[in-house]
Amino acid sequence: MNFRIAPCVAFAGVTALAVMGNSSYAADATPEPALYSHLETFHGNVCAGSIFGARLGIAAKEALKEAGGTGRFTARYYDLSCPVDGIQIDAGTTYGNKALSVQDRDEHRLVLTASKNKRAVEASLTKKAEELGLKSRDLGEKAKALPADSPERVKLEREIEDIYTRLKTAPTDEVVSIALLTASQGRR
């Protein structure tokens, strides 16, 4: 996949602020607004990538629970970028608690494995989500080239905001694809 999420904040050794325990999500695993405001504080700004991470993390966690995964859940993500922060916020898997590892392979997919019975799920972005992510990045670049507070820039920024809102609130299956993995796939 050659989809690239706009790098906005370098992943700089996250230490504190790991949120543990129950995250808040609605029945269909759509994150609640409180989670996003927490994510914004944690990540330093709002971006498509961190929202993607939150969506992938919650969807994967719910899917693994449904698949009967037992024991502690551990996460592996295959790109070192913004989504990692979203995953840390909501999947209970953080860098600090050693339940998250990252391999920088330029692949936006999350594998969540249940430590006890080794069940595993893979969450990736839908084509639609990728397209919206790319669009928000392109609009952002256009906006940056315009004078601050110019009507054109304000309009673009509103469009970006609308995309973020959609990515935050869309039904899970519009944003995330889930696949059940065999135990050996889970260890990749």
Ligand SMILES: [Zn+2]
């Ligand atoms: Zn970001």
